Amino acid sequence: MKNILQVSIFIFIILIQFSCSKDSSSILPLENQNTDLSGPIDPADADLLSQVLIFPDGVTQNSGSAPSPTNTSDSPIISTSLTEAISSNGSTVLINFGYGNVGSNIGGCYVQVDGAGNYYTLPYDNNSGVSGTLQLPIGIPTNVIGGVFCVNYCIYDTNGNISNILNVCVNVLELGSGNLQVSLSWDTATDQDLHVVDPSGTTIYFANKFSNTGGQLDRDDLDGFGPENIFWSDVAPNGEYEVLVHDYEGTSTPNNFSITISTPDTRREFTGATINGDKVSVCTFTKSGDALFF
Numbered sequence: 624m625k626n627i628l629q630v631s632i633f634i635f636i637i638l639i640q641f642s643c644s645k646d647s648s649s650i651l652p653l654e655n656q657n658t659d660l661s662g663p664i665d666p667a668d669a670d671l672l673s674q675v676l677i678f679p680d681g682v683t684q685n686s687g688s689a690p691s692p693t694n695t696s697d698s699p700i701i702s703t704s705l706t707e708a709i710s711s712n713g714s715t716v717l718i719n720f721g722y723g724n725v726g727s728n729i730g731g732c733y734v735q736v737d738g739a740g741n742y743y744t745l746p747y748d749n750n751s752g753v754s755g756t757l758q759l760p761i762g763i764p765t766n767v768i769g770g771v772f773c774v775n776y777c778i779y780d781t782n783g784n785i786s787n788i789l790n791v792c793v794n795v796l797e798l799g800s801g802n803l804q805v806s807l808s809w810d811t812a813t814d815q816d817l818h819v820v821d822p823s824g825t826t827i828y829f830a831n832k833f834s835n836t837g838g839q840l841d842r843d844d845l846d847g848f849g850p851e852n853i854f855w856s857d858v859a860p861n862g863e864y865e866v867l868v869h870d871y872e873g874t875s876t877p878n879n880f881s882i883t884i885s886t887p888d889t890r891r892e893f894t895g896a897t898i899n900g901d902k903v904s905v906c907t908f909t910k911s912g913d914a915l916f917f
């Protein structure tokens with residue numbers, strides 16, 4: 624019944640792919656900051672939040688306000704129906720939007736947290752064509768508490784033309800985190816499911832939310848974009864884990880997903896897609912003490 628929403632409005636889908644080796648090192652701390660970024664972060668504190676959000680490799684952070692739209696006839700135009708999104712600590716929210724009227728190549732995207740005194744420049748590689756779809760992934764660290772933040776974003780082309788600005792507000796749920804957290808988000812309004820097989824051989828998912836190892840699923844999303852979340856608040860057992868995504872709805876169009884795996888010291892992200900009821904094995908990793916080996 625939700626498939627209607629999945630029918631692609633746009634001709635092209637261009638994804639910003641994360642590599643398996645991606646981590647949170649793309650964040651560039653502001654100079655002279657003296658705030659503890661490891662403590663709880665309220666999304667309502669725009670300047671603080673803006674220092675910790677996680678974007679793909681290549682992002683830079685700049686002081687001040689993002690450049691204004693050029694408002695010329697050859698400026699790119701962007702559009703989306705997504706004005707509100709749900710995410711959580713330790714997850715990555717996926718913002719899809721369409722673009723058009725691009726006479727050259729797309730250079731990148733400006734992103735600014737509403738109310739923050741700095742903004743991000745996010746490059747888009749290999750994006751050409753007059754129109755298509757882009758994705759803006761925004762990673763939220765595990766120490767962000769519940770609340771709402773909004774971001775303004777636009778794109779610029781390689782001729783220096785800047786598009787109109789779009790705004791999306793993200794409702795951050797405070798979900799379980801701790802020693803190990805696995806979070807799933809996706810970009811179609813469908814029922815996708817996160818499965819984690821833990822070292823005891825137990826599969827944690829919507830029909831078996833708890834494992835004797837202490838792992839549990841605390842959110843199953845039936846019709847949105849996630850997140851779904853499995854976590855161990857205390858010590859997750861050593862051994863091998865497998866992370867899978869199941870297209871429970873059995874859709875006929877691709878569901879692009881983001882998996883975020885967090886420990887107190889590390890964060891890894893994986894992307895992929897499901898379709899036609901696929902159950903996709905996203906990755907396996909071995910936990911040894913505080914270390915994860917992929």
Ligand SMILES: [Ca+2]
Pocket residue numbers: 814815816817829843844845851871
């Ligand atoms: Ca689900």
